[in-house]
Amino acid sequence: MNESLRNILTVGKRELSGYFNSPVAYVFIVIFLALNGFFTFMLGNLLERGEANLDAFLMWHPWLYLFLVPAAGMRLWSEERRVGTLELLLTMPIAAWEAIVGKFLACWIFIALALGLTFPVIFTVGYLGHPDYGTILTGYLGSFLLAGTYLSVTVMTSALTRNQVISFILSVVVCFLLIFAGWQPVTGLLVQWAPEWLVNIVSSLSVMPHFNTFTHGVIDLRAFTFFGSVITFCLFANSVILRGLRGA
């Protein structure tokens, strides 16, 4: 097996076991499911609507993830910095990027697991009518990618501080910007003083349109590219931050 892959797996496995060795994982999953249930059924009125699609479920995800993903990932580096295990990890014979990717994947898998546990909602819409299972699949895929995108931000910001609370807040703020970049009032504000190309760039940074292509059952290469680029960029920025920490 490839050396890097093995290191990523080792780090990832440790991180995942860290989740499940503490109550954090179970608390998180319960809250994740409870909130999803609440928003889907109480606010989204899935049952009253009687529509056999996941709109009432998925429409909340950009907002739910805004808090849940930073909550799941805030500890990834900040805890290592606080306890001092960062020194241990980075003096092991592994490259920093392997540790970053390992941590990122572990947390992503964890969130995916929580997302997977929302499967009863699929039965619910199946009961309500004849849903398009392809759209359901792409919707879940979009949700998964969205979570990964937020998570890459969280991993990055968690390297900035040894305080989990600050790490959480930073991450929420950045993710919030990722949602709002394409929001009309924000772009409207920008238009007044910024050149048009800048407005376009900023609004193209928004996750919303890309996420929506998935919930509409479309697999758009540009959406993939967008999520992939944000993730790559954040993980790269993470490695720069780590290098800065050690150099300072």
Next chain:
Amino acid sequence: MIVVEHLSKDFGPKRAVNDVSFTVQKGEILGFLGPNGAGKSTTMRMLTGFIPPTVGRVTIGGFDVAEDPISAKRLIGYLPESAPCYSDMTVHGFLNFAAEIRGIHGAKREQAIRTAVGLCFLEGVLHQSVDTLSKGYRHRTCLAQAIIHDPEVLILDEPTDGLDPNQKHEIRLLLKRFGQNKAIIFSTHILEEVDAVCSRAIIIDRGRVVANGTPAELRARHKLAGSVALKTHGVAAESIKARLTTLGVVGKVETEATGSQVFVRVFPRDKTVNSELAKAVAQLAAREGWSFEDLRTEEGRLDEVFRSITLPDTVKPSE
């Protein structure tokens, strides 16, 4: 095994480590001494590749730490200063992770864990969460992590810190045993440890190496080192002094009389620590018929040497 060349580290305007050079061979145990904030931990962090040096080069087993960090790190076992462990794991889980990331697989891994656990006396807490360990046990867990892959180079930042006297003793024995076929650097504030374990010691102060030698050489830097002290009764201090200075090996003689008792300190002419001077003095005393007691050669005390070369604004002993 370890070659350190002109290593310096700046934190902002502050120079924490200043032009440090030394080498450690296989079979050597180097003690790293110095007051708080001298730069010991910073130096070790550069050796292990955790922080890059501002200036200078470190090679471990021929691998440049800056250019080929992975190969260099493979050879190193490192115990950081605060002995950090992943607190959300059990001792076994933590060591299993350490072994896995060191590339130890299959049956060898369980074997490696068992060996490290035995050497660090962790059998009793193997399945306890690191979270709930006492400080000493956590320290030993982190030490076990450092030796799990039987590394050629051990870099230990205060390995006996926080251990009880029995454990301190055990760890020193362990270091000595490892020292036979590894290159070891460890820092400590306990000077007896230097005598007990090290083949060589470096004293570092405000980022600079101020002494580098065997424990005996360091002790010889004590201003009383090599001198012979004795107490006599009923002989005049002046005549003792006069007789002693006729001996060829004797340099300066100091006397201090209290009642009929005279305390005499004889310094050698050339500053060496050996038993020749004591023998000569004893023979003279016997010839002269002085009654004396407590005749001994001062070996020099490390703590005094340490103080005299690391205290700011004190007169440094002549070398």
